[in-house]
Amino acid sequence: MTIARSSSISALLLRRYLKLASLGDHEQCELHRLNQRKVEMWRAETLIPPGWAGSGTARLLVSGWAGRARILRDGRRQFINLILPGDVIGLPEAERDDVKVFALTSAGTVRADEFRGEWRDASREPILANVLGLIDEEDRVFLINQVVRLGRQLAYERIASLFIELDYRLAARGASHDGSFAFPITQEIIGDVVGLSVVHVNRTLQQMRQDGCICLKGGHLQILNRDEMSRRAEFLPPQPHQSAKI
Amino acid sequence: MTIARSSSISALLLRRYLKLASLGDHEQCELHRLNQRKVEMWRAETLIPPGWAGSGTARLLVSGWAGRARILRDGRRQFINLILPGDVIGLPEAERDDVKVFALTSAGTVRADEFRGEWRDASREPILANVLGLIDEEDRVFLINQVVRLGRQLAYERIASLFIELDYRLAARGASHDGSFAFPITQEIIGDVVGLSVVHVNRTLQQMRQDGCICLKGGHLQILNRDEMSRRAEFLPPQPHQSAKI
DNA sequence: CGAGAGTTTGAATCGGGTCAAAGAGGGTGG
DNA sequence: CCACCCTCTTTGACCCGATTCAAACTCTCG
Numbered sequence: 437m438t439i440a441r442s443s444s445i446s447a448l449l450l451r452r453y454l455k456l457a458s459l460g461d462h463e464q465c466e467l468h469r470l471n472q473r474k475v476e477m478w479r480a481e482t483l484i485p486p487g488w489a490g491s492g493t494a495r496l497l498v499s500g501w502a503g504r505a506r507i508l509r510d511g512r513r514q515f516i517n518l519i520l521p522g523d524v525i526g527l528p529e530a531e532r533d534d535v536k537v538f539a540l541t542s543a544g545t546v547r548a549d550e551f552r553g554e555w556r557d558a559s560r561e562p563i564l565a566n567v568l569g570l571i572d573e574e575d576r577v578f579l580i581n582q583v584v585r586l587g588r589q590l591a592y593e594r595i596a597s598l599f600i601e602l603d604y605r606l607a608a609r610g611a612s613h614d615g616s617f618a619f620p621i622t623q624e625i626i627g628d629v630v631g632l633s634v635v636h637v638n639r640t641l642q643q644m645r646q647d648g649c650i651c652l653k654g655g656h657l658q659i660l661n662r663d664e665m666s667r668r669a670e671f672l673p674p675q676p677h678q679s680a681k682i
Numbered sequence: 683m684t685i686a687r688s689s690s691i692s693a694l695l696l697r698r699y700l701k702l703a704s705l706g707d708h709e710q711c712e713l714h715r716l717n718q719r720k721v722e723m724w725r726a727e728t729l730i731p732p733g734w735a736g737s738g739t740a741r742l743l744v745s746g747w748a749g750r751a752r753i754l755r756d757g758r759r760q761f762i763n764l765i766l767p768g769d770v771i772g773l774p775e776a777e778r779d780d781v782k783v784f785a786l787t788s789a790g791t792v793r794a795d796e797f798r799g800e801w802r803d804a805s806r807e808p809i810l811a812n813v814l815g816l817i818d819e820e821d822r823v824f825l826i827n828q829v830v831r832l833g834r835q836l837a838y839e840r841i842a843s844l845f846i847e848l849d850y851r852l853a854a855r856g857a858s859h860d861g862s863f864a865f866p867i868t869q870e871i872i873g874d875v876v877g878l879s880v881v882h883v884n885r886t887l888q889q890m891r892q893d894g895c896i897c898l899k900g901g902h903l904q905i906l907n908r909d910e911m912s913r914r915a916e917f918l919p920p921q922p923h924q925s926a927k928i
Numbered sequence: 929c930g931a932g933a934g935t936t937t938g939a940a941t942c943g944g945g946t947c948a949a950a951g952a953g954g955g956t957g958g
Numbered sequence: 959c960c961a962c963c964c965t966c967t968t969t970g971a972c973c974c975g976a977t978t979c980a981a982a983c984t985c986t987c988g
Contacts, residue, residue, distance in 0.1 A: 515833075533921075580762050631834060634967085635968085884936060
């Protein structure tokens with residue numbers, strides 16, 4: 437029953453959620469309500485006003501990329517994870533005052549408190565609540581991948597792992613085709629994600645180019661040799677649980 | 683059919699949970715049921731049989747330490763987090779076939795599927811479900827700390843951060859007093875937690891001793907200079923949310 | 929009194945960081 | 959349309975934190 441243009445907010449979410457469960461008309465209608473919301477744009481600054489943590493509000497990122505990071509006293513910065521269009525910002529477990537959410541590009545968000553309230557209520561929204569639960573699970577797997585990357589992988593492996601993961605996540609939203617996708621962040625940010633210096637990120641990217649593994653230019657990334665990249669990355673996609681309740 | 687001594691399972695959990703919410707008689711009774719369970723001992727091997735993931739079962743660690751780790755092809759190992767007495771093993775989000783749970787000492791567990799089913803049902807167990815939610819939240823904060831440690835901290839800082847975090851967690855269970863607690867794991871395991879080689883862990887510990895920051899011997903750790911250790915660690919304790927529902 | 933596991937130490941090496949400076953784009957205003 | 963500027967990328971030289979290899983030492987336990 438949805439007409440949803442291919443670029444609408446609900447269409448983005450639908451593409452993603454339909455890979456996790458089948459949504460009925462009701463659920464699609466619910467998601468559709470998001471299209472009416474006003475989009476607010478932000479410029480490379482925090483997407484979460486200080487003191488917002490635990491305020492019960494949530495926002496949905498509809499365009500641009502963002503990232504959750506912690507800053508150490510002396511300025512060192514570490515991104516916990518990257519936030520892509522279709523991800524929710526402001527979940528209580530994740531948003532704390534010591535962890536800031538940065539807009540990495542100009543980014544559009546809409547209010548979406550339903551993601552914390554109604555839609556998580558399994559008795560009222562069994563399907564949606566289940567899907568959101570599966571997504572939480574995926575996110576936790578990505579966090580685990582991040583730990584492994586940072587703890588035990590070399591520069592080449594870390595970046596390969598990140599790229600493969602991004603491809604995986606973007607593909608689920610229809611934003612990556614054949615390992616080719618828009619890639620709007622700087623090498624400095626890559627460094628703060630994978631725990632390396634800009635300089636070394638650059639050298640490693642050169643190496644990947646030379647190996648014929650990637651083509652990265654003009655804000656666009658293409659994974660040319662997925663086998664080699666996957667092998668190095670040892671990336672494990674989150675296998676959704678067979679026993680998804682209901 | 684155990685008779686609850688002060689070291690009983692339910693007492694351990696009670697100490698911890700009472701810091702997060704006030705439990706009524708009903709909740710305490712529920713927890714008390716755990717004391718009747720048969721304890722199974724394990725020796726330094728996986729606590730989760732392969733294929734167990736998503737089977738709906740959960741176990742409570744009642745003695746000893748464990749850890750969740752991922753092993754890379756060439757043998758590199760990275761612990762995602764440490765599991766202490768009173769923590770639950772087998773939550774669906776965390777237990778996947780590619781992540782193994784190791785017993786780091788001989789360890790006792792009891793079956794505790796309630797942690798995944800009944801006790802998480804907010805309509806039947808509002809208080810318990812809320813407490814378990816808060817604990818999930820804490821765990822996620824510790825995961826974030828782990829990412830920051832591995833991504834942007836030096837050896838000294840990483841280990842200091844780990845020690846302070848362990849003290850924090852153990853104190854909540856009444857297992858640490860004045861920064862002094864039983865510490866049953868080897869330096870090799872510390873290394874696989876904080877992403878360093880055994881050798882360098884050793885050197886760093888020597889340094890800490892020399893600085894008068896710690897006393898570590900005979901399976902016992904004492905934090906002698908908490909200020910200095912905290913400063914270096916930049917450890918942020920998980921502030922429980924002011925607005926805990928109900 | 930071994931034997932094995934864990935800890936400690938030294939020496940050589942390496943992955944990655946830091947510093948510094950030179951290119952490359954991409955906007956903006958004249 | 960060009961000059962200018964700011965941000966991002968790239969490259970070289972040097973340095974340092976951490977790893978690796980190897981061997982000695984210590985402790986515990988049978």
